[in-house]
Amino acid sequence: MHLTALRPHRLAAAVVALVLPLAGCSSSHHTTSSAGTPSPAASAPLPSPASGEPSPSASASFDLSAWPTAPINVDEPGFPRGYSYGVLKRHYTGTGFIDALTRQWHISLGARKKLDPSSKDQMPAVWHAAGTTHPSSGTELWVAGVWNLAGDLEYLTCGATVKAPGRAAFLRACARFDHPGSDPAASVRWLDSVTGPVDRKYRKDHLTVDSPLYRAGPAAAYLLEYGGGSTPATYELTFFGLKT
DSSP states (O other): OOSSSSSSTTTTHHHHHHSSOSSSSSSOOOOOOOOSSTTSSSSSOOOOOTOOOOOOOEEEEEEESSOSSSSSTTTTTTOEEEEEEEEESTTOOOOOHHHHHHHHHOOOOOOOOOEEEGGGGGOOOEEHHHHHHHESSSSSSEEEEEEEETTTTEEEEEEEEEEEEHHHHHHHHHHHHTTTOOOHHHOOOOOHHHHHHHHHHHHHSSOOOOOOOOETTTTTEEEEEETTTTTTEEEEEEEEEOOO
């Protein structure tokens, strides 16, 4: 699957428009929002294409080794504009972890829905499922997954409004994603190390901010912070399969 300016997380908003207000992701769309970007978990997580980004192209592929090593906003030179990703592992569904996470946080994951982007999007059809909970008025926690049509997990995202009760613990629980080749303890340490720098840059620039990339086995992850206008400051933690 290809992401060209459509980051795995952006997929959510795009897919959201295709089906209902979901809020998570589908083949790869980044919720780059500075103002007016719908909450990825408004109904069921999916990311949305950032304004002004080029359409995905099957010929463009970003080199993940060139991913910035410091938090970066989407308007800066060096922002990852395109890359490919695949499944975390063939025949791996991730449902055991996702089911346990959603039970622990009282999130009801909806039934999988088939997302079939139009041909101009150059993205294959996928399965998507997501669920949201509201730990307090005006706050959200959500989980969303994307699978290829064979049922292999491609993408897992967890989102939380910054002021949501339990937000830090929820994101750490998500960071413990035990996919093949994972190191949950190292993943949590990475999350803790990037949260402060991402937040400081977001507060300084008031623009969507991406963290440096974390890699473990067949997967990579990044933390995003966005918000603006009527959208409260929000974190999204995303894991996606590396292209093999």
